[in-house]
Amino acid sequence: MIENYKDLLVWQKAVSMAREAYSVASGLPEIERFGLANQLRRAAVSVSINIAEGKQRTSRKEYARFIEIAIGSVNEVEAILTLIGELYKLNPTVNDGLSADIVTIRKMLFGLRNRLRETP
Numbered sequence: 001m002i003e004n005y006k007d008l009l010v011w012q013k014a015v016s017m018a019r020e021a022y023s024v025a026s027g028l029p030e031i032e033r034f035g036l037a038n039q040l041r042r043a044a045v046s047v048s049i050n051i052a053e054g055k056q057r058t059s060r061k062e063y064a065r066f067i068e069i070a071i072g073s074v075n076e077v078e079a080i081l082t083l084i085g086e087l088y089k090l091n092p093t094v095n096d097g098l099s100a101d102i103v104t105i106r107k108m109l110f111g112l113r114n115r116l117r118e119t120p
Helices: 009-026 036-055 060-088 092-117
Strands: none
Touching: 009 036, 009 060, 009 092, 036 060, 060 092
């Protein structure tokens, strides 16, 4: 059993995704500094933060709830990247890499949530 959230592969992937999201956000026009750039950063960071916070909860039900919040944040990152791609023609290589990360992280989070919901 994994004791530390830092040892969870999904947390590590979420941190990597956040790093990439920060890179995308820093390349946006100044007009988006407090708009899409800020929202993208916050949503991307929220994924790893909710995984970490949930891991320390005392019940599986609570942990699963934080994983659900992380899933919502992954969806938010995806939606923001879609908007950025439409508005600012995001580099397809960057977008494809982040999109693949999002799919992987989402699948991992769904799996973790489902395991947490199983009767112990």
